[in-house]
Amino acid sequence: MSETLSFTIDGVAIEARPGQTILQAADDAGIYIPRLCAHKDLVPFGACRVCTVKVNGRPQAACTMPAAKGMVVENNTPELLEHRRRLIEMLFVEGNHYCMFCEKSGNCELQALAYRFGITAPRFPYLFPDRDVDASHPDVLIDRNRCILCARCVRASRDLDRKGVFQFVGRGARKKLWINAETELAGTNAAAEDRAVEVCPVGCLLKKRQGYATPIGRRLYDRRPIGSDIESRRPTPTT
Amino acid sequence: MPDKPRVATCSLAGCFGCHMSILDIDERILQLIELVEFDKSPIDDLKEFTGRCAVGLVEGGCCNEENVRVLQEFRKHCDVLVSVGECAICGGIPAMRNNIPLKECLDEAYLNGPTVHNPRRVYPNDPALPLVLDRVYPCHEVVKIDYHIQGCPPPADAIWQTLVALLNHRPVDLPYEVLKYD
Incomplete structure (x- = not known):
């Protein structure tokens, strides 16, 4: 080795x-x-x-x-935990994250991080931005209200699906997820099976007609905090 | 015997789902009425405060001037004020109007909606109606809020455990499974 x-x-x-x-x-x-x-x-x-x-x-x-x-x-460290907590709070206020009707709720990594950090309310004012929904595609929904600009779909579509369906347009607060077509996702070769859809950490890219399939209590992060799977790999100290 | 601590509750721009969740503590409601006296609340239908309250539970955000007035009154009368549920904490479903100009909302509701019958084409304008705010505000953007119980509605266990901790002057430390945003 x-x-x-x-x-x-x-x-x-x-x-x-x-x-x-x-x-x-x-x-x-x-x-x-x-x-x-x-x-x-x-x-x-x-x-x-x-x-x-x-x-x-x-x-x-x-x-x-x-x-x-x-x-x-x-x-x-307390300093880094506080830094991360603030970042998560900022992500919540700069989008429109309505967990109560989001199909991703319970399996959402942003929500799961907020649970892990015990966030009960963000300390920043909500921005309530005006964002678009694109429901044109027969099998895939884009809800930009929930997008956190992580670029997972951009990378997955380019490197894994070899399609290049997604990219960002705009800068700063106007930056948003866009698609490789004039106006709508229906104009691209995106498919429900694409890795790009699967890797979305939040409910921005969703397969249609899959919502609320898992009952509350049995979803990914209902019982165990995000990161528990990684932490369980840690060997128990031998002393 | 000292007086029981008083608890007040209200529903502002909410759906009463959080109050349903309060009732969802099941038979612990019997313990609750042993523990506390309800003051202004839809539960006992008291319209005005009768004294100082230990805890105020607020459901719903502020969408009109009456919500703001009630919330300010709660702040004045309650030692500890708790936002209960998504609407109180972030505005919730009513806040979905927040990125639509108010005039467009009113036009859709009272003039242009597909089921509207309004031949005189006026908005409801009775002086008794509270004025609608420009947008829906979370409670903590209007007054100081001491605790937040997340959920839509919050699990009955979250409300119960928070209330018991506050009434016993213990820190509120909810277990992982009880913190839910949905």
């Missing part, structure tokens, strides 16, 4: 394979670093900054930062 790179996360010794990011090495070691835009099958993007850690004292996105020998990484 090739040599491994040793570094620490919150004082825990981690071995990373060359080429792994901090996030990937932490996942393998059973240490959960919260994330929204990162996905195991997609190239790192660094959009959401929820996975921000401190590397040798400097803030870095764990999903894009390669692991290196001797790094001292801070993850679960």
Whole structure:
């Protein structure tokens, strides 16, 4: 086997394979670093900054930062937890996230992170932006009210589906998800089976006629917090 | 024996679903009436406050001037004020009008809607009707709110556990499964 790179996360010794990011090495070691835009099958993007850690004292996105020998990484510090909590709250106020009728509720990664952080109300004023819904496609719905601009669909459609259906247009507060057609998703070759639809962390891209199939109490994040699957991989300390 | 702590509740721009969830504590309602006295509330139909309240539970956000007046009155009379449910916390379903100009909303409701019969083409304008606000406001954007119970409606357990903790001066620390946004 090739040599491994040793570094620490919150004082825990981690071995990373060359080429792994901090996030990937932490996942393998059973240490959960919260994330929204990162996905195991997609190239790192660094959009959401929820996975921000401190590397040798400097803030870095764990999903894009390669692991290196001797790094001292801070993850679960009060400062970083507060930073992540604020980011999640900002995502809630800058979109229109009506969980009560969203088909993704219970399986939504944004909602699950808010549960994990115990957020009962955001501390920022709601913006109530005016966003479009595109229901033109027979099998796929786009509800931009819920989009968090994570670019998972952009990357999945380009790299996994080889279709390039999605891209962003606009800058700053006007930035929005757009499609490779004049006006509507129906004008593209998007399909319900596309990975791009499946990887959406929120309820922005949804397969039609699939909603509310799982009863409350049995959905992905009803009983166990997001990240529990990664944390359960952590070997129990032998002392 | 000291007086029982008083609890007040109200439904502003809500659907009364959160009040249904209060009743959904089942037989614990018997414990509740042992524990507290209800003050102004739709549960006992008291229209005005009769004294100082330990806890106020607010359902619904503010969509008109009457909601704001009632909410300010709750703040004045309650030691601890709790937003109960999605509408109180973020405006909820009524807040879906927030990205549509008010005039367009009124036109659709009273002039142009497919089932509207309004030959004189006037908005309802009786002086007794409270004025509609420009948009729907979450309660914590109008007055200071001390606690938020999430859910649409919040699970009865969330309401019960919060209330019991507050009345016993213990910190509110709900278990993971009880914090739900839907």
